[in-house]
Amino acid sequence: MADYDVIIIGGGPGGYVCAIRCAQLGLKTACVEGRDALGGTCLNVGCIPSKALLHASHSLHEAEHNFAKMGLKGKSPSVDWDQMKAYKEDVIGQNTKGIEFLFKKNKVDWIKGWGSIPAAGQVKVGDEVHTAKNIVIATGSEASSLPGIEVDEEMIMTSTGALDLPKVPRKMVVIGAGVIGLEMGSVYARLGSEVTVVEFLDQVTPGMDGEIAKTFQRTLKKQGLKFVMGAAVQSVEKLKTKAKVHYKLRKNDKEDMIEADVVLVATGRRPFTDGLGLDALGVTLSPRGQVATNDHWATNIDGIYAIGDAIDGPMLAHKAEDEGMAVAEVIAGKKGHVNYNVIPGVVYTNPEVAAVGQTEEQLKDAGHAYKVGKFSFMGNGRAKAMFAGEGFVKILVDAETDRILGAHILGPQAGEMIHEICVAMEFGASAQDIALTCHAHPTCSEAVREAALACGDGAIHA
Numbered sequence: 001m002a003d004y005d006v007i008i009i010g011g012g013p014g015g016y017v018c019a020i021r022c023a024q025l026g027l028k029t030a031c032v033e034g035r036d037a038l039g040g041t042c043l044n045v046g047c048i049p050s051k052a053l054l055h056a057s058h059s060l061h062e063a064e065h066n067f068a069k070m071g072l073k074g075k076s077p078s079v080d081w082d083q084m085k086a087y088k089e090d091v092i093g094q095n096t097k098g099i100e101f102l103f104k105k106n107k108v109d110w111i112k113g114w115g116s117i118p119a120a121g122q123v124k125v126g127d128e129v130h131t132a133k134n135i136v137i138a139t140g141s142e143a144s145s146l147p148g149i150e151v152d153e154e155m156i157m158t159s160t161g162a163l164d165l166p167k168v169p170r171k172m173v174v175i176g177a178g179v180i181g182l183e184m185g186s187v188y189a190r191l192g193s194e195v196t197v198v199e200f201l202d203q204v205t206p207g208m209d210g211e212i213a214k215t216f217q218r219t220l221k222k223q224g225l226k227f228v229m230g231a232a233v234q235s236v237e238k239l240k241t242k243a244k245v246h247y248k249l250r251k252n253d254k255e256d257m258i259e260a261d262v263v264l265v266a267t268g269r270r271p272f273t274d275g276l277g278l279d280a281l282g283v284t285l286s287p288r289g290q291v292a293t294n295d296h297w298a299t300n301i302d303g304i305y306a307i308g309d310a311i312d313g314p315m316l317a318h319k320a321e322d323e324g325m326a327v328a329e330v331i332a333g334k335k336g337h338v339n340y341n342v343i344p345g346v347v348y349t350n351p352e353v354a355a356v357g358q359t360e361e362q363l364k365d366a367g368h369a370y371k372v373g374k375f376s377f378m379g380n381g382r383a384k385a386m387f388a389g390e391g392f393v394k395i396l397v398d399a400e401t402d403r404i405l406g407a408h409i410l411g412p413q414a415g416e417m418i419h420e421i422c423v424a425m426e427f428g429a430s431a432q433d434i435a436l437t438c439h440a441h442p443t444c445s446e447a448v449r450e451a452a453l454a455c456g457d458g459a460i461h462a
């Protein structure tokens, strides 16, 4: 008799969600987590703390730039950085404690410590070996730095250090204009730092629809972020009180340097599977170090599954959560399914950027005949009242059938609005289905309907 039906290694969004669903399906479940709190990178040093700082710094931006316009007069607030960090810690605590409560409620055992898999059916934590019929690897990812750069989390840091700086830096260099670089860069730019983003490619946020990315970068520039594009960072030199970031421009091989008080290295993440003993066990990994799985999240070893950032696909908390629920269903003998064509991606700057499905570039490359419907937030009354007229909604549909293939939003609360399109895509809807759906007025979501109308006979307010 095994101790458990399922042991999940890792208590992040993939792992804890998987554990709760397993327990709900009647499986005896434990989750191994070595951090002091559940929630993984996302809750402790990722999504949640960064959103707290984004909210706080956006509020400051509103006070500085828009309050007086609305007749709200007075001295604009100053930054008490320690208090802002305390607020962030409080938000983290509320969320991680919430998961602990959910574990108790669902009778999931939290095995505290770092787990390894000495053999199929066994999970070792400390000196103790726990047995399980099924094991799910949900160990997430870690920041991957660049050769020539030594991260110390003080002057040269990953997002973890950047969320907990002792003070707001005067000058910050961000290496990489991906999601982390732009979200954290936005926070510090709004708090008064001079932020320069150095990016290898000629476009921000690789993989994003090109037209959206261009407008997004322009918006961020207006907010004060500086960009050095097409620049490959070679090394970071650490001096006593500052760092020098050396880079080479790709177009002419010209070398240059930029100084900073702190450097954020945001050049991607890689699967974290250290210490699990996967090599000895013979678990197949991809050349990129991801745990190889089939379409039921099973590895090549019987009874061992893997989900989330540790396997292929976008490194997103909600993708991991969906896989966590699906693999629980599979283990319980039901049908688990994840629709990888409808996974939204959101950048939580202000304005936000949200996307789902194909980009225009992908459709062009695939030779897919498509139509585009666009609508600017300048034509949306609610957005204008919120000083958020910048940006637009872009919907891509099949030229023949009008079926929605992708949608991209740069604008206020884009990360909330995208879900209307996700649901529509799950139902195989056409743009006309959205266009014929009554949308409440005045809402920012009306811009989605207008973009859908623009795929047909035309938007009304354009």
Ligand code: NAI
Pocket: 047, 146, 175, 176, 177, 178, 179, 180, 181, 183, 198, 199, 200, 201, 204, 205, 206, 231, 232, 233, 234, 265, 266, 267, 268, 269, 314, 315, 316, 345, 346, 347, 348
């Ligand atoms: P990323 O892969 O999104 O972006 C890394 C950027 O660094 C790329 O634009 C790349 O061209 C650039 N780069 C690489 N080497 C360089 C060099 N030598 N010099 C200059 N630039 C260089 O990675 P990021 O932002 O670190 O995020 C990691 C993961 O975490 C991503 O998969 C992301 O989706 C996820 N994440 C998602 C969030 C969200 O959904 N809101 C928030 C934070 C992270």
